[in-house]
Amino acid sequence: MPIVPFSYYPEIFSELLPQPDKLYYDGDLELIGRPSVTIIGSRQPSGYGLIVCKQLVEKLISHDIVIISGFALGIDVCAHRAAIDGGGKTIAVLGSGLDVCYPKAHNYLKRPIRETGLLLSEYDAGTRPRPEHFPKRNRLLAALADEVVVIECKQRSGSMITIDYAIDLGKPVHAIPGHITSELAAGPNRLIQEGANPIIDIDLFVDEFIRRNHAG
Template structure:
């Protein structure tokens, strides 16, 4: 673990420029490089399977363009974003509300270790510091500071996620939200952000535009589907299939199939019109 003081050359410029900049940070692994584009992906700790699938897919696609993913390693959306970045072979950075040597939540120990290998674990709190409630409020400004762009995937109308959003806006960052169904409690926060002027995130292309990157100009190898995703992809046809037909053919519930299809669509493997999904040639 390294301690990096604000006066040192290695202290990240992104954090040096924010209000209430930390006097030092503790680091396991690496910081984002100065010219490395970064995207923060945040959302509800009790995110739905759909929300977690969207976060994972967005992160997995974005790292293919050399973009680093920043989040807080919390349950739900945060963890899904980190996993997506790792699955895509990219870099991801976790900003903790505890000491950098304290994995919280403990169930994320394996994820914590994987992040440290290729990305970085970052904290402003001294080694051994416990995960206190006010630490998470304070660390949100660092998540915003390390992110060039911020995406909110799922959030309640009154959510701690908005603390990070407010800090990002104060820092002049662009904020995006993933829209959701008006009847879903975890979509109300995102839909509210969209009403207030946040950018709409329907796929990675909406985010790539912020960095003047065109979809298709990937800097890394093409992403491969896992076994379950490939099974669904192979069942699709160019002229489309209704989701109910796919569910029956694959002997899979619509509830399980839907987030897989959303992930495939976000990754550019299929497209939808209503409840009909069409395969795209790779």
């Protein structure tokens, strides 16, 4: 697999620990640096979470905003699929080698992402996913995007690790508020309590994103 030239690395990569010494890619490198939002969340989202994810992605891609996520079950794959189905662009950051599909059920997504979007990985071909790969991948999810949105997650989850990286990097963090009795709402609701922006109107959020990032 080809390696991303350093000239494509966002400047903020210099603040990452550890810094990526190489990134393999398959797809359109020109998507790096375009206006983008990382969308993350639970691997077992509710129907509400999936609806919100799809509607949010549809609105973002209508303004040519790139969708970034981690190719995991649940919200991640919902975001990638909604982008592809709507004719938008998406970047998937993998926790395995690019030739290894994890989860295997997502193999059908790799080709359309490769053809219209971008696959990225720090790991050599043939590398199987390991638990420690995913927190490292999450720092890239935070660094690649202009802003980060979390849709449903528990208070202790991989999504919250990504949010911690985003906060450390100074990226705007947004959260979908949820029912206070729902475990899946615990993460976003806590983030809102601590200062994250609550998304209560998708159109308004996208309009404000465009204004902040000169997108659309």
